[in-house]
Amino acid sequence: MQPYLGNPTYTAAVLRNHHISARKKYGQNFLIDSDVLEDTVRAAEIGPDDVVLEIGPGIGTLTQYLASAARKVVAVEIDRSLQDVLADTLSGWKNVEILWDDILKVDISALAAHENAASPIKVAANLPYYITTPILLKLLESGAPIESITVMVQKEVADRMEAGPGTKDYGALSLAVQYAAKVDIVRIVYPSSFMPQPGVDSAVVKLSLYDAPPVACRDRGLLFSIIRGSFNQRRKKLVNGIAGAAGVPYTKEEAEAAVRACGFRPDVRGEMLTLEEFARLADALGEKT
Ligand code: SAM
Numbered sequence: 001m002q003p004y005l006g007n008p009t010y011t012a013a014v015l016r017n018h019h020i021s022a023r024k025k026y027g028q029n030f031l032i033d034s035d036v037l038e039d040t041v042r043a044a045e046i047g048p049d050d051v052v053l054e055i056g057p058g059i060g061t062l063t064q065y066l067a068s069a070a071r072k073v074v075a076v077e078i079d080r081s082l083q084d085v086l087a088d089t090l091s092g093w094k095n096v097e098i099l100w101d102d103i104l105k106v107d108i109s110a111l112a113a114h115e116n117a118a119s120p121i122k123v124a125a126n127l128p129y130y131i132t133t134p135i136l137l138k139l140l141e142s143g144a145p146i147e148s149i150t151v152m153v154q155k156e157v158a159d160r161m162e163a164g165p166g167t168k169d170y171g172a173l174s175l176a177v178q179y180a181a182k183v184d185i186v187r188i189v190y191p192s193s194f195m196p197q198p199g200v201d202s203a204v205v206k207l208s209l210y211d212a213p214p215v216a217c218r219d220r221g222l223l224f225s226i227i228r229g230s231f232n233q234r235r236k237k238l239v240n241g242i243a244g245a246a247g248v249p250y251t252k253e254e255a256e257a258a259v260r261a262c263g264f265r266p267d268v269r270g271e272m273l274t275l276e277e278f279a280r281l282a283d284a285l286g287e288k289t
Pocket of ligand 1: 026027028029030031055056057058059060061062063076077078079101102103104125126127128129131
């Protein structure tokens with residue numbers, strides 16, 4: 001079995017021996033800190049029955065730790081120039097399958113059905129930061145059976161996922177994530193844990209997906225159109241942000257009536273509303289149809 005990659009010496013040797021360097025355009029920052037890797041696998045609660053979807057195995061660092069704990073790891077990697085290095089670093093782990101593809105093009109539901117019948121899979125990754133939000137929204141909105149998503153993201157993105165009303169970090173991402181999952185920041189990770197070092201602090205975040213949304217709302221599409229409209233016009237009154245926004249086919253008067261019916265101040269801004277209040281507003285507006 002190959003040695004574990006989670007240290008600077010062996011990572012540098014693997015890169016050198018395979019004549020590769022980290023590709024910035026794919027957000028490649030390889031983990032070199034075994035504590036962070038172990039904490040990630042522990043937080044993800046990976047066990048011998050689990051099928052894990054890893055996004056972006058890179059040179060196989062986190063993959064080795066996941067494969068040692070899981071029944072199977074399916075790892076989706078866009079950069080085909082890593083084929084030889086992964087064949088080398090993962091040669092000791094027979095329970096890993098690499099899919100050479102763009103994760104944004106993969107049918108997650110089909111993958112989960114194929115790999116684990118109807119049972120939920122777990123997702124784990126040190127995400128490429130240039131597409132963190134599209135990947136998370138895709139996973140959360142896929143409807144695929146996913147139990148949890150444990151991922152490295154920029155600390156700033158972790159703060160946005162966890163944020164509540166009235167804070168500067170609160171926005172559409174906070175609400176999309178909190179509608180789908182319980183959010184826990186597992187730990188902060190500093191640039192020195194990566195090779196090369198990113199220019200920002202990072203955090204491991206665990207999203208534990210709900211079986212059913214934490215708030216009731218008749219029209220989920222309208223709810224998220226209202227949320228997007230309200231944060232696109234963050235500095236405006238809520239009614240001005242949402243009336244006529246994409247997916248919100250209501251006039252300003254109708255928006256004002258719905259805001260009143262919910263008991264909110266007429267000049268309320270979206271950034272002050274909780275998820276439950278946005279859901280009530282969507283139901284009040286939806287009653288007009
Ligand atoms: N897992 C490795 C580690 O922890 O050291 C590498 C993580 S690196 C931050 C992100 C990885 O995602 C890279 O291997 C990169 O090539 C891959 N990647 C970037 N865009 C991708 C995409 N659209 N689909 C799949 N993988 C992608």
